[in-house]
Amino acid sequence: MSEPLAFMGTPGYVRDPARFDVPGLLAVLGANSGNLMFQYAATRLLAGPQRHVGRSEVPYTDPNALAGAKYVVVPAANHLRLGADWTGFSNFLERARRPLIVLGLGAQSPKLGGERETVEALKADPQVARLAAVIAERAAFVSVRGAFSQTVCAEFGIDDVEVLGCPSALLNPDPRAGRAMQTKLAALAGSPEIPLFGLTAAAPFEIQREPHKRALEKKLFEWLRARGGLYIQQSGGPEAVYAAGRSWETVPPALRGTIKSVLQPEAGDDEFWSFMARRGRFYTSAPEWMKEMAELKLMIGTRLHGNMAAIAAGTPGVVIAHDSRTGELADTMHLPAIDMEAVMAASSIGEMLPQIRFDGAAFDAWRARTAATLRARMRALGVGVSAHLERLAAGAA
Incomplete structure (x- = not known):
């Protein structure tokens, strides 16, 4: 052996x-x-x-x-x-x-x-x-x-x-995974249907004092709520995990208010937390994470590994580069990417889709x-x- x-x-x-x-x-x-x-x-x-x-x-x-x-x-x-x-x-x-x-x-x-x-x-x-x-x-x-x-x-x-x-x-076993994702992105951009997508979410307490990141996350969450997609949290401390892990009642009211103020301050408490209870996710298994990503049409957000989980499952994962880490990785790996400014300028996810940069052959x-x-x-x-x-x-x- x-x-x-x-x-x-x-x-x-x-x-x-x-x-x-x-x-x-x-x-x-x-x-x-x-x-x-x-x-x-x-x-x-x-x-x-x-x-x-x-x-x-x-x-x-x-x-x-x-x-x-x-x-x-x-x-x-x-x-x-x-x-x-x-x-x-x-x-x-x-x-x-x-x-x-x-x-x-x-x-x-x-x-x-x-x-x-x-x-x-x-x-x-x-x-x-x-x-x-x-x-x-x-x-x-x-x-x-x-x-x-x-x-x-x-x-x-x-x-x-x-x-x-x-x-x-x-992780994706298909040698032509990039070409397949490029085809999917083109189909999404050419369709009038709003795709079922997931948000690989920023940690709310980390961005609450960063206006540009907060504005970005709020816009993405609004699109997510309108479509009923998945809110996927990776970090941010126990309260952020409870909020995304269907245990929001355990979060102290003041911190609960901070989370909602970052994502959708104008929403009522009942409708906001009902959505999080149904559509929030925090994974403890990469295979289970990938399996659920295969059911979506698109993943987008600033978190690298949330997008990589989607790509591993064959779902386009679009990185919004916001620091040297995500920018470096998106460039090195030829990942689907979009500028923060392009997202903020779009009035809908459909308007945003054609702005995504991706060369599937280069990725492969x-x-x-x-x-x-x-x-x-x-x-x-x-x-x-x-x-x-x-x-x-x-x-x-």
């Missing part, structure tokens, strides 16, 4: 989520359910025995957590960011004394532009500097999500990186190249890859 790979985090779903209260569940998810998509992709792309180490799986404190493991796989997501406490995580990676396979490492700037200032701030953050030093010392392979993250990595001495976007872009070609690069690098390390990844990589031949 081949040596197992030790994956940090969940296998893409939380086993028996009812055993956790909401704060505990958010701790399992790294405060953001979007991590499920990232983690699920890692398990689907690499082959061989897998062991998952984290709050809901093999405990970090288990002395046998890494027994026999050849590599520690780190789905890194948005790890190079200001204000995070990586003490326990860095301690574990240091003690592991195993080479690391780091996937999708990303650096975040608070907004588009200002990148030099963000680089300097990241370098001055002791938590980021320590985690980056561990990666620089231990990593056998690092993929990053885009050019900005590559620049930040170079500042920390992490030079041998591959720019491969987010692994979740490789990028995925094939990415899969082929990942396959080659894993083979060089003696790590098996899945038949799923092999099929995608074959398109690059």
Whole structure:
């Protein structure tokens, strides 16, 4: 039997989520359910025995957590960011004394532009500097999500990186997924029918003091309410999860009022919370998330992984870029995208649809190249890859 790979985090779903209260569940998810998509992709792309180490799986404190493991796989997501406490995580990676396979490492700037200032701030953050030093010392392979993250990595001495976007872009098994989505988008733009869509929602307490983001979210929510689509929350703390998870009554009245004021202040309480109870979602399983996305015609919003869940299911997921993270990923991965200004200028979702930028063939070609690069690098390390990844990589031949 081949040596197992030790994956940090969940296998893409939380086993028996009812055993956790909401704060505990958010701790399992790294405060953001979007991590499920990232983690699920890692398990689907690499082959061989897998062991998952984290709050809901093999405990970090288990002395046998890494027994026999050849590599520690780190789905890194948005790890190079200001204000995070990586003490326990860095301690574990240091003690592991195993080479690391780091996937999708990303650096975040608070907004588009200002990148030099963000680089300097990241370098001055002791938590980021320590985690980056561990990666620089231990990593056998690092993929990053885009050019900005590559620049930040170079500042920390992490030079041998591959720019491969987010692994979740490789979840859809169809090598022609981009062409299929482009056909769907063209049909939506040419139809008088309002499509059944989902909003991959911003965290309401994070945008309440940002007028431009708040205005954007309010407009998208109005369109959503008119069509009866799905409101999908990924993060924002327990109250945001309760609001989207059909337990809005548990939210204190003052915070409940803040959520409604961000999304639809003019609505009555009964109609607003009735909608959220019926159409709000907070997922604890990537496969279940993807399954429900297949029932929609479109996904749109500022949250990357909510859109990736839709793309994985073959539903166009349209990214509204609002900071360096989403902008970098949309450009790197050739994702369906639209400018915030175009959304705000549209009087209806139908008027917005023709403004979406997407080249399905470019998306497919990028995925094939990415899969082929990942396959080659894993083979060089003696790590098996899945038949799923092999099929995608074959398109690059």
